[in-house]
Amino acid sequence: MTCDPDRGLLRITLSGFFTVDDVAAYEAARVLHVSRLRCPIGQHLTLADVTGLDIQTQDVVAAFTRVVGDPRYRPRRLAVVVPHTLTRIQAMRAVDGPGVRVFRSVAEAEDWLLSDPEAETAA
Template sequence: MAAAQRELRCAPNQHVTLVDIRAIDIQAQDSVDAFQRVVGDPATASRRLAFVVGLSLARGQIRRAAEIRGAAFFATPAEAETWLLSDAPLPA
């Protein structure tokens, strides 16, 4: 992730991030905690963060893990991309 961020062509924290977790099953708490640290790190935070989520139990986990970032959650990648590239506020 750090190497990929160094290759970005925008100012720090101006990139957008789409995370598709539809195929992820519920995770151990230590994995959720580690993900929360990555998402919450101001040094690598994206300008906008969108998750594509399914109906699994992992959906609840990711919502809790990402709540500190004000992330948005979508059912499809197309919906997530549309929001990421817009100026629309966080969906309700």
């Protein structure tokens, strides 16, 4: 996990298989990194690359859903990069909501995150 304070951007890369304890460690790291951004909480952007993430157990998906849904740290925009349909379905179950989009490449996700949201709604 890295942050770009100038852009208010949090970059997350998740891979492998998680336990509920791993999700708790992820949550602590996310709180720390969001605090380093130069924008108000909730106004930041997040790019989550989960292309290396294995299919997770239901308890881990539930834990991620709780963490990602925490309104104190929910980003203004969340771009999730997923490799295939099954991961996409599981990811959308965990993060679905306003300001969330799923992409197949990091470049597409970043372009959307850094685009002007006003221009997007006018189109």
